[in-house]
Amino acid sequence: MLPIISLTVLLISYACANPTSDACIEPNPPVRYFSFNLRQDQPCSGRGTCVNGKCTSCETWQGNRDGEHVNVVYSGQYCECDNISCPRFNRVMCAGHGRCECGRCVCESGYSSYDCSLNDAVAEDVVNMLRNFNKDKTSS
Structure with missing residues (x-):
């Protein structure tokens, strides 16, 4: 009878150490309107490999999208x-002044x-111009 108990403990330990691929599915994912080729109902969003309950080796892809x-x-x-x-901005990702992360x-x-379309120096000039305009209006 002892070997059966030992086998049961072994099976429970194995199940805890090796969760199913369900552990690789994002729980309650937010809506991602822009994400390319996303399958949130599949392990690792359909873009990677699930090993021991963790997504590993997320894929890379090369090709043409919208002619680019x-x-x-x-x-x-x-x-x-x-x-x-x-x-x-003007069909350029991050207006050409940044990188895309998630x-x-x-x-x-x-x-x-x-x-990334707002040049901080130009924005500061506009704010100063508006302040001066408001000062002129209130002093009149």
Whole structure:
């Protein structure tokens, strides 16, 4: 009878150490409108390999999208992110002044806004111009 108990403990230990691929499916994922080729109902978003309950080896992809050659790199805990699904300004991702990380532009120094289209120096000039305009109106 002792070997059966030992076998049961072994099976329970194996199940805990090797969860099913369901552990590789993002629970309650947010809506990602722009994400390229995302399948949130599949392990690792359909973009990677699930090993011992963790997504490993998120894929990369090269090809044409909207007439533009792209090198797509998937990343994130569930391979849910990519480097091309960011806002564009004049059809240029992150206005050419930032890089795309998981659907958000990370702007270069001197640029801001959700799409990196705002030159901080120009924005400061506009704010100063408006302040001067308001000063002139209130002093009149």
